[in-house]
Amino acid sequence: MAQMTMIQAITDAMRTELKNDENVLVFGEDVGQNGGVFRATEGLQKEFGEDRVFDTPLAESGIGGMSIGLALTGFRPVPEIQFFGFVYEVMDAISGQMARYRYRSGGTRPMPITVRSPFGGGVHTPELHADSLEGLMAQQPGLRVVIPSNPYDAKGLLISSIRNNDPVIFLEHMKLYRSFREEVPEEEYTVDLDKAAVKREGTDVTLVAYGAMVHSSLKAAEELEKDGISAEVIDLRTVSPVDYETILESVKKTNRAVVVQEAQKQAGIAANVVSEIQEKAILHLEAPVLRVAAPDTVYAFTQAEEVWLPNHNTIVEKVNDVMNF
Amino acid sequence: MNLKRTLENIENQFEMFQILNEEGEIVNEDFMPDLSDEDLKEIMRRMVYTRILDQRSIALNRQGRLGFYAPTAGQEASQLGSQFALEKEDFILPGYRDVPQLIWHGLPLYQAFLFSRGHHKGNQMPEGVNAVSPQIIIGAQITQTAGVGLGYKKRGENAVAITYTGDGGASQGDFYEGINFAGAFGAQAIFVVQNNRFAISVPVEKQSAAQTIAQKAVAAGIEGIQVDGMDVLAVYAATKDARERAVNGEGPTLIETLTYRYGPHTMAGDDPTRYRTEDEDNEWEKKDPIVRFRKFLEAKGLWSEEEENELIEKTKEEIKAAVKEADNTPKQTVTDLIGIMHEELPSNLKEQMEEYKEKESK
Ligand SMILES: Cc1ncc(C[n+]2csc(CCOP(=O)(O)OP(=O)(O)O)c2C)c(N)n1
Ligand SMILES: [Mg+2]
Numbered sequence: 001m002a003q004m005t006m007i008q009a010i011t012d013a014m015r016t017e018l019k020n021d022e023n024v025l026v027f028g029e030d031v032g033q034n035g036g037v038f039r040a041t042e043g044l045q046k047e048f049g050e051d052r053v054f055d056t057p058l059a060e061s062g063i064g065g066m067s068i069g070l071a072l073t074g075f076r077p078v079p080e081i082q083f084f085g086f087v088y089e090v091m092d093a094i095s096g097q098m099a100r101y102r103y104r105s106g107g108t109r110p111m112p113i114t115v116r117s118p119f120g121g122g123v124h125t126p127e128l129h130a131d132s133l134e135g136l137m138a139q140q141p142g143l144r145v146v147i148p149s150n151p152y153d154a155k156g157l158l159i160s161s162i163r164n165n166d167p168v169i170f171l172e173h174m175k176l177y178r179s180f181r182e183e184v185p186e187e188e189y190t191v192d193l194d195k196a197a198v199k200r201e202g203t204d205v206t207l208v209a210y211g212a213m214v215h216s217s218l219k220a221a222e223e224l225e226k227d228g229i230s231a232e233v234i235d236l237r238t239v240s241p242v243d244y245e246t247i248l249e250s251v252k253k254t255n256r257a258v259v260v261q262e263a264q265k266q267a268g269i270a271a272n273v274v275s276e277i278q279e280k281a282i283l284h285l286e287a288p289v290l291r292v293a294a295p296d297t298v299y300a301f302t303q304a305e306e307v308w309l310p311n312h313n314t315i316v317e318k319v320n321d322v323m324n325f
Numbered sequence: 326m327n328l329k330r331t332l333e334n335i336e337n338q339f340e341m342f343q344i345l346n347e348e349g350e351i352v353n354e355d356f357m358p359d360l361s362d363e364d365l366k367e368i369m370r371r372m373v374y375t376r377i378l379d380q381r382s383i384a385l386n387r388q389g390r391l392g393f394y395a396p397t398a399g400q401e402a403s404q405l406g407s408q409f410a411l412e413k414e415d416f417i418l419p420g421y422r423d424v425p426q427l428i429w430h431g432l433p434l435y436q437a438f439l440f441s442r443g444h445h446k447g448n449q450m451p452e453g454v455n456a457v458s459p460q461i462i463i464g465a466q467i468t469q470t471a472g473v474g475l476g477y478k479k480r481g482e483n484a485v486a487i488t489y490t491g492d493g494g495a496s497q498g499d500f501y502e503g504i505n506f507a508g509a510f511g512a513q514a515i516f517v518v519q520n521n522r523f524a525i526s527v528p529v530e531k532q533s534a535a536q537t538i539a540q541k542a543v544a545a546g547i548e549g550i551q552v553d554g555m556d557v558l559a560v561y562a563a564t565k566d567a568r569e570r571a572v573n574g575e576g577p578t579l580i581e582t583l584t585y586r587y588g589p590h591t592m593a594g595d596d597p598t599r600y601r602t603e604d605e606d607n608e609w610e611k612k613d614p615i616v617r618f619r620k621f622l623e624a625k626g627l628w629s630e631e632e633e634n635e636l637i638e639k640t641k642e643e644i645k646a647a648v649k650e651a652d653n654t655p656k657q658t659v660t661d662l663i664g665i666m667h668e669e670l671p672s673n674l675k676e677q678m679e680e681y682k683e684k685e686s687k
Contacts, residue, residue, distance in 0.1 A: 030524075030525045057493075058463060088462075125393070126393040126443075128462055266673065295680075296673050296674055296677060301444055302393075303443045304656075304659050304662060305443070308662065
């Protein structure tokens with residue numbers, strides 16, 4: 001076992017799969033010689049050569065389209081979109097093309113592509129770097145969307161994603177890249193896709209979160225405990241499709257739920273989660289299911305970022321609302 | 326069927342245009358622009374001011390007093406030579422590194438600092454400043470430039486749209502679409518590609534098999550030129566010429582300037598030693614646009630060390646005052662953000678406006 005940050009765990013996952021499968025290719029802007037702007041691909045070009053790990057010209061649409069072509073010739077591409085705000089440049093390749101290829105070809109053309117990309121607020125990036133755009137991806141049938149919240153899951157989920165024969169959008173919250181280390185096995189292991197994790201058990205209210213908001217929810221749960229409120233925290237890990245089984249099991253026990261996302265209220269995936277809970281468990285509910293989300297503006301100008309983003313305080317407020325309903 | 330020769334013929338035609346060599350000597354008298362002594366001095370002042378601003382911005386960023394910043398040292402001739410050829414009514418669509426052009430087009434310095442700090446007031450151009458704030462999405466400004474240039478043509482304006490991108494930006498689909506649309510519609514537009522040899526870490530050789538970026542004009546059916554981007558006179562002359570042709574209905578122009586950024590890509594953790602050699606840095610610093618222009622002006626008796634030192638002191642004072650003005654600007658609030666989303670607030674935002682008003686009043 002080794003202590004790793006999330007970014008080291010991500011590098012380790014790519015290294016593992018580059019070793020395991022000669023069809024795995026890692027590429028994108030600055031991922032070669034420079035090892036990525038966050039060093040996610042640090043050392044990989046040196047270890048596996050420029051044939052396997054390489055820089056591309058600066059064009060996201062090209063990166064996406066070329067990934068599809070490589071998949072059509074039997075490769076297993078792991079392209080990086082340098083920041084997920086640039087996904088608009090590659091929307092057609094992702095949503096219009098790779099998501100639909102298997103279907104369009106009558107089930108004959110798999111797209112084993114894992115698009116990795118950093119996103120997430122609180123690190124003072126310029127415009128269109130920090131946006132939470134997972135909702136856009138989740139709206140596209142045919143895509144799987146994975147968002148790890150810790151180093152252990154990041155490695156296991158990324159290996160599972162790369163091995164998966166359908167396209168996966170693998171989103172890495174920038175704030176979590178180096179915020180903490182934890183034990184991560186050096187050997188290979190997988191974490192199941194499409195499975196949520198109960199991060200903390202509780203009996204009074206269920207908090208459903210993903211990405212950095214898992215940590216804000218855990219912090220909120222600690223504060224709530226001081227007031228005698230026992231919160232269960234669920235980390236979705238895969239945000240499309242959502243593991244409703246785990247959520248419903250929890251809600252049937254706690255009878256209350258708050259869904260937390262960093263994305264704007266009108267975006268993200270919280271609305272889906274709320275709908276499913278009320279469709280499947282309304283008779284178990286003691287209060288409406290509430291959402292914690294950012295306001296419905298374009299992502300905040302940096303100076304207002306900290307106030308704009310949801311945090312453990314806004315989560316505590318909403319939990320109090322459902323407790324006092 | 327000699328395709329190889331056809332390609333070589335095209336490539337060989339794009340030779341670097343230069344007026345002032347590294348020694349500050351005129352090597353291309355025929356194209357020496359018609360500039361008064363006062364104009365020449367003004368160009369020098371702007372380059373020196375911008376170099377000092379760059380140094381101070383880097384220092385301020387390190388002290389945590391500025392946010393996002395993309396260093397400009399090395400690119401002054403490309404940025405300011407082209408801007409100096411513009412008229413007030415021309416419209417600038419800059420990239421993130423092109424803040425100096427905005428400042429010389431009329432954006433107050435304190436607002437440039439607010440842009441860096443992430444405050445919406447930094448993106449508001451004052452009345453009469455024809456420009457938009459620096460584009461973060463590489464290439465997006467290029468197709469928009471075709472639109473502004475077409476708008477000017479349709480309205481019969483005696484003005485051009487000018488945009489800036491980098492060698493990396495010239496790989497985006499938007500770049501090809503932008504120059505192609507501009508050509509197809511005869512837009513009054515100028516496309517400047519500052520080829521500083523790197524897109525963050527990726528060398529220009531990896532961007533394209535094309536030997537020059539200027540030659541990409543050929544496929545769009547527009548005029549293109551490769552210019553010494555460390556020679557402010559050459560950049561000025563090329564832009565002036567492009568401007569004239571654009572307003573005369575002779576079509577858009579692609580200008581590639583060969584330049585170099587001395588500093589890191591941005592101040593957010595880029596380490597150029599990972600992808601460039603010190604030799605390469607040194608070689609380019611020998612071509613420095615300010616050194617070369619200083620030599621030229623000194624030989625003409627138009628410039629002195631005292632004058633430059635005075636200018637540097639004055640610049641530092643101006644920067645200090647602008648930082649203060651930025652400091653004194655009320656901090657960005659979430660209600661500001663909600664307020665600038667729509668002309669008329671939709672119901673969801675009305676509700677959120679009330680929520681945040683209450684929070685902010687606490
Ligand atoms: C669409 C898009 N893709 C990627 C980026 C990230 N990025 C910012 S600058 C840069 C390199 C740009 O290089 P170049 O066009 O040569 O301009 P330079 O920075 O050298 O001035 C990259 C990849 C971005 N901002 N927008
Ligand atoms: Mg460049």
